[in-house]
Amino acid sequence: MKHFITIFALLGLAVSLLGEQQLFNGKTLEGWDGNPIHWSVEDGAIVGVNTKEKPTKGNTFLIWKGGNLSNFDLTLECKIDSGNSGIQYRSFIKPGDHDGWRIGGYQADFESGDKYSGICYGEAFRGILCLRGDRTILSRDESGKLVKSVEKIGETSKLGLAVKKSEWNTYRIVADGFRFEHFINGQKMCELIDEDVQERRTDGLLALQVHAGPPMKVYFRNIILH
Numbered sequence: 685m686k687h688f689i690t691i692f693a694l695l696g697l698a699v700s701l702l703g704e705q706q707l708f709n710g711k712t713l714e715g716w717d718g719n720p721i722h723w724s725v726e727d728g729a730i731v732g733v734n735t736k737e738k739p740t741k742g743n744t745f746l747i748w749k750g751g752n753l754s755n756f757d758l759t760l761e762c763k764i765d766s767g768n769s770g771i772q773y774r775s776f777i778k779p780g781d782h783d784g785w786r787i788g789g790y791q792a793d794f795e796s797g798d799k800y801s802g803i804c805y806g807e808a809f810r811g812i813l814c815l816r817g818d819r820t821i822l823s824r825d826e827s828g829k830l831v832k833s834v835e836k837i838g839e840t841s842k843l844g845l846a847v848k849k850s851e852w853n854t855y856r857i858v859a860d861g862f863r864f865e866h867f868i869n870g871q872k873m874c875e876l877i878d879e880d881v882q883e884r885r886t887d888g889l890l891a892l893q894v895h896a897g898p899p900m901k902v903y904f905r906n907i908i909l910h
Contacts, residue, residue, distance in 0.1 A: 707748055707890075707907040718746030719785055722894045729905040732769065732894040743807070745772060745787040745891040754887040757910035758857045765850060767900025768795040770805065773857060774888035778808055787891045790876075792857050792866045794902070799840075801847045802866050802873025807893075810883060814864075814876040816840045822880040830880060837875065846871040852905075 707715065710728045721738050723746045724731050734740050753773060760771070775789025788808030793800045804814040810830060814820035817838040823831045846869045847853060856867040862878040878884040892904055 703910060705750075705909040707750065707909055708905065710905065713746070715749055716746050717749055717785070718892075719744055719783065726903075729903045730892065730907075732892060732900075732902045732904075734767065734894050734896065734898075734900045736899055740894060740896050742782075742786060742896050744783075744785045744894050744896075746894075747777075747785065747787065748890040750890075752887040753890055753909075754859070755861065756857075756859050758890070758908070759910070760855055760907040761852045761905050762794055762855055763848075763850060763852045763903050764794060764796045765901040766796050767898060767902070768793070768797070768800065768893075768895040769900070769902040770794050770807075770893045771855065771857060772807060772889065772891040772893060773859060774885040775807070775809075775891055776885075776888055787889065787893075789885060789888050790859075790864060791893070792855060794853075794855065796849070796900075798844050802843065802868050804864060804866060804874055804876045810880075813878075814874045816843050816873050819875040819877070821877045822884070824880055824882055828882070837872065843871060843873055846873075852903075 708730060712725060713723060722733055722740055722744055770791040770793045772787050772789055772791050775787050778786040778788050791805040791807045793803045793805045795801050802816040806813045813822065817836060817840040819835045819837045821833040825831050854869050858865040862884055864876040866873045
């Protein structure tokens with residue numbers, strides 16, 4: 685009997701491990717695609733930079749090459765020295781003539797400031813979709829105008845206290861159907877319910893952002909897909 689119990693326990697462990705996928709090997713950018721001017725690996729972390737010497741002409745992204753994601757539970761660790769960044773999901777490569785690293789779609793925002801970390805932003809995709817401390821339902825009225833129905837689930841400034849400045853933070857993104865939730869260090873930051881059938885997305889790319897503008901530096905590690 686003990687023999688069978690051990691086998692079942694090992695099978696259960698194997699299933700549990702198969703349920704998680706580590707997207708970054710901690711050593712190279714294998715499995716990712718981005719402009720090497722702005723993306724590299726340092727001390728076991730993906731590092732994205734924008735510098736005065738080599739600025740990006742627009743927001744640029746490091747794209748995971750593992751395919752499109754639909755429903756998922758993603759956790760990663762991140763920290764930022766300055767500027768603005770974010771994690772793109774259910775996203776798309778923007779149309780037009782460009783370098784191939786321009787992305788649009790849902791974004792879990794992350795910044796060095798005090799206002800935007802945790803929000804859901806639509807990069808080239810309807811703008812700010814859900815602010816920190818809000819549960820927002822997106823829809824369209826009879827004229828086709830985008831409508832935001834907002835319910836408060838927290839105080840923006842208090843939620844911001846959960847974000848550690850210039851230190852590692854644990855960011856979690858949950859996409860389930862058309863409900864999207866963002867958590868930082870275990871604290872729920874926002875919840876978006878996208879009922880905008882005209883533009884909402886069922887799946888898409890995962891990517892990391894380097895923002896155009898002033899010099900910035902952002903770090904990512906332990907990127908785990910559940």
